[in-house]
Each structure stands twice: as C-alpha cells, then as structure tokens.
Amino acid sequence: MTIDTSRRPDKIRGRKRDTGRTEAILEAAADLLLEVGFDRFRIKDVATRAGSGTGAIYRRWSTKESLIIEAIRNMPVPEAVVTDDPVADLRAIVTPKCVDSAEKPDLVPGLISAMRSDAGIEEAVKEGYSLEYLRSTIARLIGADHPHLDLLTDLTPAIALLRSSFTPESIDPQAMTEEIISLILSVAKPPST
Numbered sequence: 001m002t003i004d005t006s007r008r009p010d011k012i013r014g015r016k017r018d019t020g021r022t023e024a025i026l027e028a029a030a031d032l033l034l035e036v037g038f039d040r041f042r043i044k045d046v047a048t049r050a051g052s053g054t055g056a057i058y059r060r061w062s063t064k065e066s067l068i069i070e071a072i073r074n075m076p077v078p079e080a081v082v083t084d085d086p087v088a089d090l091r092a093i094v095t096p097k098c099v100d101s102a103e104k105p106d107l108v109p110g111l112i113s114a115m116r117s118d119a120g121i122e123e124a125v126k127e128g129y130s131l132e133y134l135r136s137t138i139a140r141l142i143g144a145d146h147p148h149l150d151l152l153t154d155l156t157p158a159i160a161l162l163r164s165s166f167t168p169e170s171i172d173p174q175a176m177t178e179e180i181i182s183l184i185l186s187v188a189k190p191p192s193t
Helices: 018-035 043-049 054-059 064-073 086-103 107-117 117-129 130-144 148-168 173-188
Strands: none
Touching: 018 043, 018 054, 043 054, 043 064, 043 086, 054 130, 086 130, 086 148, 086 173, 107 117, 107 148, 130 148, 130 173, 148 173
C-alpha cells in the first residue's frame, strides 16, 4: 500500500498564535497572582479571567510555574511618584503596600514559599525586584548621600511583611503608613542639641 503524500503541505498548518490572547493571559495571571497568591493560583481562574480556555494556556505554558514566571517577568516596574510634595509622594507609595499587607497577609509569604520551591520563580522575582522607586522618594526627603537611606528603604517592606505575617488581624493600614513615614521623617530631621 502506498500513501499519497503529494497533497500534504510542506509545513504543518495551524492557527497563528494570537499575541493579544497571550497578553491577556499574562495580564490575568499577574493580576490573579497579586490577588490570591501562589498557593491559591489556578490555571482555570486565569482562563476565566482572560476569556480563554485552559487549553490555550497549556499550549503556551506547560505548567502553572512557567506561566507565573513569565507573568512576573512581564509585570511593570513601579516608578517613583514625583510632585512638589515628597511626603505625599512617599505616602502614595507606602499606603498601597500597607493596604495589601492588611488585606492579603498571605501574599508575600506565599510568594517566598514559591520562590523556595521553584528556582525559576525565584530567579524571576529577584530579577524584577526593585525598590529604586521607593529609594529615590526617600532620598528626596533625607538626601541621596544619607548613611541610612538603604536601611530605610528596606525597612518599609520589612515592617509590612513582619506585621502581615505575625499580626495580620491587628494591622491598621493607615496607622502603619503614618508610622513608616514618621520613622523616615525622624531620620530626615537633624538631631536636636
């Protein structure tokens, strides 16, 4: 028996991958990751939010982790808010972080857990992690050459992580925001004599 191959195309044909669909999936994945964290992240929820099927996702990413890695790498890097009022600019950065700590106390610990269990996720998070937007705003208050600039930059997310991990039920986002800003401003003031 002979098979007629004269009618077969040289290349296998199929539908072109829709880049708009890919972008919608990545955006939905990033949003969902930030809303529910790694542990409650489900491909079917991404598909629902992106308006696609799970098959469209699995054709692009073979695992939940590979989708998360690409979603993290595509997240925009936060930029510093710059107005004439650096304290208001700092408040605009710190307040959402404190609100997230209160409303989603498992988010960062879940991400840390995911980083420990998957080297690709760890690499993607570390590549994209930057506090430069926060650092530059604090520098406007205390000076770019201040010896504690980096420490104050690190303390802001550290305080939020500590409280969301150990005392999430007692977090008052507005009070925490004001405490962080007061701490930074106290360093900005010259010591009293």
